[in-house]
Amino acid sequence: MLRVRCLRGGSRGAEAAHYIGSRLGRVFTGWVQRSFQSTRAATASQNSCAADDNKAASPVPKDCLVCSYNEWDPLEEVIVGRAENACVPPFSVEVKANTYEKYWGFYQKFGGQSFPKDHLKKAMAEIEEMCNILKREGVIVKRPDPIDWSVKYKTPDFESTGMYAAMPRDILLVVGNEIIEAPMAWRARFFEYRAYRRIIKEYFNCGAKWTTAPKPTMADELYDQDYPIHSVEDRHKLAAQGKFVTTEFEPCFDAADFIRAGRDIFVQRSQVTNYMGIEWMTRHLAPDYRVHVISFKDPNPMHIDATFNIIGPGLVLSNPDRPCHQIDLFKKAGWTVIRPPVPLIPDDHPLWMSSKWLSMNVLMLDEKRVMVDTNETSIQKMFENLGISTIKVNIRHANSLGGGFHCWTCDIRRRGTLQSYFD
DSSP: OOOOEEOSOOOSSGGGGTSSOSOTTSOHHHHHHHHHTHHHHHHHHHHHHHHTTTSOOOOOOTTOSOBBOBSSSOEEEEEEOBOTTOBOOOOOHHHHHTSOGGGHHHHHHHTTSBOOHHHHHHHHHHHHHHHHHHHHTTOEEEOOOOOOTTOOEEOSSOEEOOOOBOOHHHHEEEEBTEEEEOOOSOGGGTTGGGGTHHHHHHHHHTTOEEEEOOOOOOOGGGBOTTOOOSSHHHHHHHHHTTOOSBOSSSOOOOGGGEEEETTEEEEOOOSSOOHHHHHHHHHHHTTTOEEEEOOBSOSSOOOGGGTEEEEETTEEEEOTTSOBTTHHHHHHTTOEEEOOOOOOOOTTSOOSSOOGGGGGOOEEEETTEEEEETTOHHHHHHHHHTTOEEEEEOOHHHHTTTOOTTTTEEEEEESOOOEESOO
């Protein structure tokens, strides 16, 4: 049986056992090894966490517009991204490591230029319709500012053009009444935060907490310049060895590598999220939240929500092509693990930044309503068999830019309370 407990406070020290040494002076190799074993440590820490729940977590002010603890409470307000002016990122080493070989020529030819105009126009129309449907479902929708992403910029460490503000899930993570601005890991996304600053300032002025994670320099040392990728097999071997294009030179992470289940937040080490970034988040969110590292049989991990998408209390979609190595943690807690059906997106449809598994990248409006692609009839049937109503929207052209419904949104307010689902 799934165990759920309303939180009355957080632990004071158990988070230190989750993963990664708590002293910077420790040997770095041991630090990374311990962090890679975090889930085992996290499981062991749960009892002590529960025993120390007599301290109250910081209450959310009643008039605060920002409050979200999980992925499924009733959705009241959301940010939806923009495809306007979206540009192909330059073909740098971190972009190469995150994209499929068949598209490398596309990046080499069009890096720094607009995505195909006709495709963008269709994507923008799809997202406008998505916003209209969300509003009809009673959700307040906010949009980032349009920006010219083709402008070249230069820092002391690199130069680049921008990309887009299409995927707020990548850059923003809401935990309680706090908006955390992720540092990102692609140079083309260094200034992406600028599109969201107006909205974030509005939320801050209404009582929300606003935290910006340490901004990386994105100097050459952050990337393995000789990252050896020539095939999917190479990527499998490297991922199994815990080798990624990002190094541990400085903290970096994308917010979309984290997924929330109340007090417990799950994260993967990926091509864009390193252990230093995970450690920063762990210390920042302690003691009220516990961060667990989980991993998958994934040759190219980048963003967790098309691999492992938590859709309800005790309910998770787990990609059958990328099984979770720590799935027993969920099964022992009484969770139901669902393998979504094979995506139906055609082979000839361009997916410049993602796989077909965007079909499972769904947005829960509450426990009984889900936004899903009109074309994905198989997963619609799966949800209906679970007693979840499907709200169908066609975003095929928007998918090409690298995201599904979950990626294209960042939930700002969900009506619910902080609970624990693993005690």
